[in-house]
Amino acid sequence: MQLPPPKPKKCLFVLADGAGDRPIKRLGNKTPYQLARTPNLDHLSKIGEDGLMDPIAPGIRPGSDTSHLQLFGYDPYKYYSGRGPIEALGVGLELQEGDIAFRCNFATIKDGIVIDRRAGRIREGTHELAKAVNEIAITSVPGVRIIFKESTEHRAALVLRGKSLSPQISTNDPHLAGRPPMKVLPIEHTEAAIRTAKALNEFIEKSHKVLRSHPVNRGRELPANYLLCRGAGKLVRPPSFEQEHGIKGTVIAAEGMIKGVGSLLGMEVIHPKGATGGYDTNLYAKADAAVEALKRSDFVFLHIKETDLAGHDGDPEKKVAVIEDIDKMLGYLLKKIDMGSTIVVFTSDHSTPCSVRNHSADPVPIVIAGGDVRIDYVTHFDELSATEGELRIRGKDLFPILMDLMGRAKKFGA
């Protein structure tokens, strides 16, 4: 007897940034995923297919930007032009051909030494600081102007606009607190690189003068009195998500970089009210936004940053707590969608092991459920259980797999 005819499905992709980890001695050699109580993730594992994914390739440490490009079906080796342009797009700046964009940190400098690279993770007043910085005029290089905008917490983006500029310059970021900032230098012998380095050095110096005397910094223990600028890049514009894949895509995120990737690909980008990209974010605002977005969009991507923060902070207990919060939100979200007509994916863009305090190349667990997805033996969502699953894939495999499960993949041959 014939089954009913198939229908195209939608996809809800939930990503916990940097959530993959390594065994932690003080957690009994378990990872945060292994230790966390995650009934909703486990439910997905039980009704779906699980496994491990190398976001780029085994042994390659992914950035969040390159990995997200890959997970959205774009080759990052072709389309990644540095983090600056992505950060700038993420905060809503419009980039023009030839613009050089940077990601920036508000930092604290004292007696010529960077004493906090994040100005105490400043939250209040960055909009006012950015407004003041935006008034700066570059005079050492004719025809160059700056556009500066704050992002979440200590983050911001800078664009240098003008003729003949180059991203081939060094950063002023010493990368470790306790060191003096560095002078920006051209890293290739071109007039454009020399001009760009000169303009950026002038901007950094002038912004320090503007920031240190700004009222927002009055009384701050760690004043946001200095800008660290890195990730210089010139935009490469890929074909839009809808052009490339033939479906509508939505990105729900608070973090500038992720919104930037969505914006780069011409996807709908939603920053729900209360979503901060920090530990105090409102996950339920994101869940509600996802439910709404699924009504108009085929591919809805929900980004969660806090797992990555806990990894960078080297705090495994915090990571466990964040994972349990995410699981609760997932329970709320799954109740509001139709799993029969929605492919649900949960994974990460990379591991950020607490012991490493940075991205590692360890593969990330992944689960795909909903629709008529295969069911494997895995019943718990974690790195170890995932080794028994059906999937052992690379990031570049995932988007085609999702398109297939959604009933939207093209056949190769006849």
Next chain:
Amino acid sequence: MQLPPPKPKKCLFVLADGAGDRPIKRLGNKTPYQLARTPNLDHLSKIGEDGLMDPIAPGIRPGSDTSHLQLFGYDPYKYYSGRGPIEALGVGLELQEGDIAFRCNFATIKDGIVIDRRAGRIREGTHELAKAVNEIAITSVPGVRIIFKESTEHRAALVLRGKSLSPQISTNDPHLAGRPPMKVLPIEHTEAAIRTAKALNEFIEKSHKVLRSHPVNRGRELPANYLLCRGAGKLVRPPSFEQEHGIKGTVIAAEGMIKGVGSLLGMEVIHPKGATGGYDTNLYAKADAAVEALKRSDFVFLHIKETDLAGHDGDPEKKVAVIEDIDKMLGYLLKKIDMGSTIVVFTSDHSTPCSVRNHSADPVPIVIAGGDVRIDYVTHFDELSATEGELRIRGKDLFPILMDLMGRAKKFGA
């Protein structure tokens, strides 16, 4: 609560050449690894991540040279220039631009038939034989001179030095005992190939005259009275290990080919006293050398040849015994190093199944332990248990994975 900050780690890489195998009926359809008692390898499996590795790619039968290049992080399709140059470098010859190098066997010829391709695996007197061979002057091709040096057992290396020589020539090795040697022929229609074949034929003929009357061969049942020359190649010099990877590397080996790969990559090459590359090698001398090398080097590679010999000899019981010897040495070695700050890898460059008596393309089991490496379900080190492990990689993935676990990998993106 924050974990302590991460520190870069070192890597100890122990390789059992050709140790992977296939099920052997008379061993109850078990492989030598499955049958051998290996408490120390099993310990690594228990505390680390396991899996299978295709040294080059599935279905590709690796040579030891190409596989070692790959495992040291070099693409063999780009950097492999035939075994001759590697063998010549391995015995300590200095190669010059344009040199054509060969690997050679001392063999036994009788009535125009090669009756033993290894002259009874001759051990004594090859230095004297080589000295005599080195006196040969080439007269049929003007300006060509030869450099010849013995390696371990029946092995040796030959260099033809002169203008306009080519590696595009055939071998005189019939590859099977009981056949006459072959005349060396040019395999491309160039003056250089014709000259090179002519010079090599003259060398082979003259060396036969020198060897058959040499005192070393007096009384030998299988006299080393003939040279088989193969693996013709012209050196391609890759960037050094330290240039390429930014870390110091050491190779501990007795076998010429492996020392040659180390030498080709500018790594420190150590041949410990008592290490022979044969069944009578002193594994503990290698272990001691590795412990010392870890004090000055970031990546220490310890090569063990005997598993491959047992495979080529088609002797599964011998292979089991060799694996158990290696395991004992490993127990000794692991007690002398700090596993917290050292990533330990154990694997093979290829399988040499006893039933095949040569390299096969079967993937090899691999274990990575130490530091904060992930722990999977595998508790025994063998081909079958490895199928349940986290890793399913290719040789080209391994070096990046190790660099990541050592805390030395660069991030792709931000």
